[in-house]
Amino acid sequence: MINASLNSNLLEEFNQNGFLILDEFIDLQYLDKLKDRIEPLFKGEFETGIEPDEWNWKSGRDSNDVTRQICNAWKSDNLIKKIVCNSIIGECVSKLMGWKGARLLQDNVLWKPPLGRSLLFHQDASYDDWVTPQTMVTCWMPLDDSSIETGTLEYVVGSHKWDLCPPSGTFHAPDDYKKELKMYAKNNNKILDIVEIKVPAGGVSFHHGLTWHGSGTNKSPYHRRALVAHCVPHDAKFHPTNCGGTGRIYRKYKMNDTDELNESFFPILWKDK
Numbered sequence: 001m002i003n004a005s006l007n008s009n010l011l012e013e014f015n016q017n018g019f020l021i022l023d024e025f026i027d028l029q030y031l032d033k034l035k036d037r038i039e040p041l042f043k044g045e046f047e048t049g050i051e052p053d054e055w056n057w058k059s060g061r062d063s064n065d066v067t068r069q070i071c072n073a074w075k076s077d078n079l080i081k082k083i084v085c086n087s088i089i090g091e092c093v094s095k096l097m098g099w100k101g102a103r104l105l106q107d108n109v110l111w112k113p114p115l116g117r118s119l120l121f122h123q124d125a126s127y128d129d130w131v132t133p134q135t136m137v138t139c140w141m142p143l144d145d146s147s148i149e150t151g152t153l154e155y156v157v158g159s160h161k162w163d164l165c166p167p168s169g170t171f172h173a174p175d176d177y178k179k180e181l182k183m184y185a186k187n188n189n190k191i192l193d194i195v196e197i198k199v200p201a202g203g204v205s206f207h208h209g210l211t212w213h214g215s216g217t218n219k220s221p222y223h224r225r226a227l228v229a230h231c232v233p234h235d236a237k238f239h240p241t242n243c244g245g246t247g248r249i250y251r252k253y254k255m256n257d258t259d260e261l262n263e264s265f266f267p268i269l270w271k272d273k
């Protein structure tokens with residue numbers, strides 16, 4: 001279903017740039033089936049009967065020109081679960097980050113329709129201060145060919161070597177999706193080297209949790225859909241007190257008398273033997 005092998009050159013590329021693109025990752029035979037799952041999800045049709053944790057857009061209720069996002073569709077749909085909970089993702093992200101294992105903290109289904117607006121430049125790890133260690137790596141899997149015209153993901157090359165900057169600004173459809181990034185760069189004397197990535201459907205881009213990234217408006221007549229797995233080390237725990245970022249939603253999964261991230265809500269994808 002997913003195939004990848006990472007060699008030392010690819011690991012070096014990730015360490016150098018803060019991201020790594022592979023043109024082939026998900027078997028192409030699954031792409032149409034995966035795309036077919038997306039519209040029903042945004043209509044509230046859930047195969048497992050379980051509602052996802054976050055859901056910013058509903059068919060018929062919300063404006064058409066925003067990027068549609070669902071968080072934790074794996075709980076609602078078994079095919080999406082097979083992708084975002086795949087052990088190959090866990091093994092790849094562990095190797096990239098030098099971890100002994102990886103756990104899914106959260107997935108995203110992203111659907112940017114024609115004229116779908118931008119997503120704010122941010123660092124993924126800045127949203128997970130409720131987890132310790134506060135780190136992350138993201139596996140971004142486009143289901144459609146992505147390019148500058150379709151509002152692809154944009155990275156600031158090398159920004160994974162910068163400090164963590166707390167989240168600020170509107171995430172969905174901000175007036176200027178680079179505003180916070182430009183402010184951070186100005187205040188910290190950073191030079192911005194931004195690349196708009198081109199990844200074919202079925203490929204993957206991994207990025208470090210500190211890598212600044214965002215995406216512009218879809219100016220093409222085509223839909224731009226992606227599945228995303230946000231991963232943390234397998235032995236990450238709930239932070240004892242922090243509940244900022246997305247913690248206001250996910251701390252409800254903390255069990256009594258333990259800081260462990262429970263396997264039922266944050267599945268382990270892969271562990272070194």
Ligand SMILES: O=C(O)CCC(=O)C(=O)O
Nearest residue numbers: 110119124138140215228
């Ligand atoms: O697909 C996008 O436009 C943004 C995705 C993103 O922010 C992420 O995967 O961390």
